[in-house]
Amino acid sequence: MVVDKSAQDKAADEKAARFTILIDADKKKAFDDLCASQDVTSSQMIRQLIKDYLDRHGVDVEPGPLRTKRLRRTRAS
Template sequence: MEEKPARLTVLIDADRKKAFEALCASQDITASQVVRQLIREYLTRHGVRWSPGSADTAAD
């Protein structure tokens, strides 16, 4: 069974958001794609095992 995506709300200052979105656009990637990649890298760096649809997120 496929899970629905969950929303993550992040508050940042307007100028930083504008610069981030402009950089993403210049690289033909969405801000959401970049944030998802950063989250995957952060989980991996901290030893959190994760796979789509898996509830197993225990750190080693």
């Protein structure tokens, strides 16, 4: 999956909501490992998957920032 990184330079969303799910531990580990291999956190990828799902169903939502761990380290320097 290609992650849309066009929103990297936007400021963080002012409003955030927590989304809690239960998932099989093996699936979570596999998902976390795959996300790490793509230099994104699992939270970033889940946000992207939700955005893609909303887009696919015609729900217009303004995208939030997607910053990779590498980009955060670069900006912190």
